[in-house]
Amino acid sequence: MLKIDPELLNNASLSPHRRALEQGYRWLRFDDELEQQFRAFYLQGHVARVRLVTYMCIVLFLLFVILDLATLPAYVSARTVSIRLALIIPSLIVVLLASYRAVWRAHLGTAVFAAALVIGLSTVAVIGSALAVGYQIPYEGILLVALFVYLIAGLTWRRALLVNVVTLCAFVIMEFWLQTDPRARLYQIVFMCAANGVGAYGAYFLEHSIRTTFLVNTLLHELAALDGLTGLSNRRTLNIHLERIWRQALRDRQAVAIAMIDIDYFKRYNDRYGHAPGDAALKAVADVIAAQARRPLDLTARYGGEEFAVVWYDPVPGELRAMGEALAAAVAALRIAHLDSELGSLSVSVGVTIGLPCAGDNAAALLRAADQALYQAKRQGRNRVVVSEPVPALV
Ligand SMILES: Nc1nc2c(ncn2[C@@H]2O[C@H](COP(=O)(O)OP(=O)(O)OP(=O)(O)O)[C@@H](O)[C@H]2O)c(=O)[nH]1
Numbered sequence: 001m002l003k004i005d006p007e008l009l010n011n012a013s014l015s016p017h018r019r020a021l022e023q024g025y026r027w028l029r030f031d032d033e034l035e036q037q038f039r040a041f042y043l044q045g046h047v048a049r050v051r052l053v054t055y056m057c058i059v060l061f062l063l064f065v066i067l068d069l070a071t072l073p074a075y076v077s078a079r080t081v082s083i084r085l086a087l088i089i090p091s092l093i094v095v096l097l098a099s100y101r102a103v104w105r106a107h108l109g110t111a112v113f114a115a116a117l118v119i120g121l122s123t124v125a126v127i128g129s130a131l132a133v134g135y136q137i138p139y140e141g142i143l144l145v146a147l148f149v150y151l152i153a154g155l156t157w158r159r160a161l162l163v164n165v166v167t168l169c170a171f172v173i174m175e176f177w178l179q180t181d182p183r184a185r186l187y188q189i190v191f192m193c194a195a196n197g198v199g200a201y202g203a204y205f206l207e208h209s210i211r212t213t214f215l216v217n218t219l220l221h222e223l224a225a226l227d228g229l230t231g232l233s234n235r236r237t238l239n240i241h242l243e244r245i246w247r248q249a250l251r252d253r254q255a256v257a258i259a260m261i262d263i264d265y266f267k268r269y270n271d272r273y274g275h276a277p278g279d280a281a282l283k284a285v286a287d288v289i290a291a292q293a294r295r296p297l298d299l300t301a302r303y304g305g306e307e308f309a310v311v312w313y314d315p316v317p318g319e320l321r322a323m324g325e326a327l328a329a330a331v332a333a334l335r336i337a338h339l340d341s342e343l344g345s346l347s348v349s350v351g352v353t354i355g356l357p358c359a360g361d362n363a364a365a366l367l368r369a370a371d372q373a374l375y376q377a378k379r380q381g382r383n384r385v386v387v388s389e390p391v392p393a394l395v
Contacts, residue, residue, distance in 0.1 A: 120167030150199030230286030324385035
């Protein structure tokens with residue numbers, strides 16, 4: 001198993017990904033929501049490979065058809081070739097189609113699972129159909145299929161195990177039914193079980209590592225993009241997001257608004273109540289701020305210390321003040337006691353501004369204008385909202 005650096009876990013926020021890494025996933029399953037995310041990640045990384053492997057399989061099975069026609073008596077090859085052409089090749093074509101059609105791609109995993117099942121059972125049928133007419137054909141092909149299903153097909157471990165257990169059962173039944181040589185039967189069943197053991201063991205560790213990679217990837221992304229204390233975006237993410245939606249707003253001829261929010265007298269709060277309650281208050285304020293920007297292109301960030309930013313894409317200009325006041329009211333509604341503030345409870349000052357992007361400008365001017373509005377709110381006595389004039393030349 002891959003060992004995770006404990007420092008990485010200590011620094012990451014308490015996300016479901018961190019929890020999964022701490023709790024482990026020896027049964028190769030996460031909680032429902034995380035499992036869905038993992039499946040999407042797994043599929044995304046496997047589409048190209050599954051497609052390539054499917055082409056290889058089609059070529060391989062067509063070669064088997066040629067081999068059957070060249071080496072087997074006609075009364076045997078008539079059976080084996082028809083199974084390969086009527087069942088195996090069509091199931092592989094379905095997988096190929098699912099890998100190409102965007103609308104079907106969500107079902108690619110199911111298509112591979114069904115194809116693997118068809119291939120496993122058809123291979124048993126190929127061997128059985130020959131045995132039924134008294135002809136022993138090499139059974140090694142089915143060992144190849146078992147290892148292929150575990151290690152190459154891109155199936156999750158549980159699905160690969162299910163396919164192989166079903167195939168193994170069918171193989172054992174077929175051997176007892178049609179195999180007349182008890183020594184051959186014993187050897188073939190033992191080798192099938194051994195191939196399953198080796199395949200299942202290898203596939204387990206492979207998927208465990210892929211799950212670890214998925215979790216660590218997400219944690220690293222969180223560490224780079226989010227603020228560790230509040231879980232909001234950090235300043236770097238804010239800047240990247242702002243530049244991105246600025247360009248989009250320029251294309252769509254839409255406005256962008258920013259609110260800068262700063263907790264009032266937070267130094268006094270820390271001094272009176274201590275740093276840990278200060279952290280808890282920051283987190284509570286961050287949570288209510290996060291609830292004020294929910295549309296896909298909106299963003300809430302911790303700008304630094306006790307200062308936050310909210311970005312709204314395409315807001316209604318006449319509602320800017322109301323949006324700023326909603327932020328301040330949501331914080332006031334927390335009723336966090338602050339006896340060293342005139343109000344007796346924690347409050348925020350808010351500066352809001354709006355801009356309509358023009359070619360050649362950038363979002364920094366908007367951020368500066370929101371910061372100046374916040375500065376004015378502080379100078380005017382705190383616990384208030386100042387809405388600045390739209391950024392000149394931007395609106
Ligand atoms: N507990 C805690 N405090 C923090 C954190 N980040 C910054 N601070 C504190 O926030 C305080 C900010 O103080 P100032 O910049 O003087 O602002 P203020 O006391 O809020 O005064 P005004 O903004 O003018 O109302 C400082 O005491 C910082 O130590 C943090 O992550 N946790």
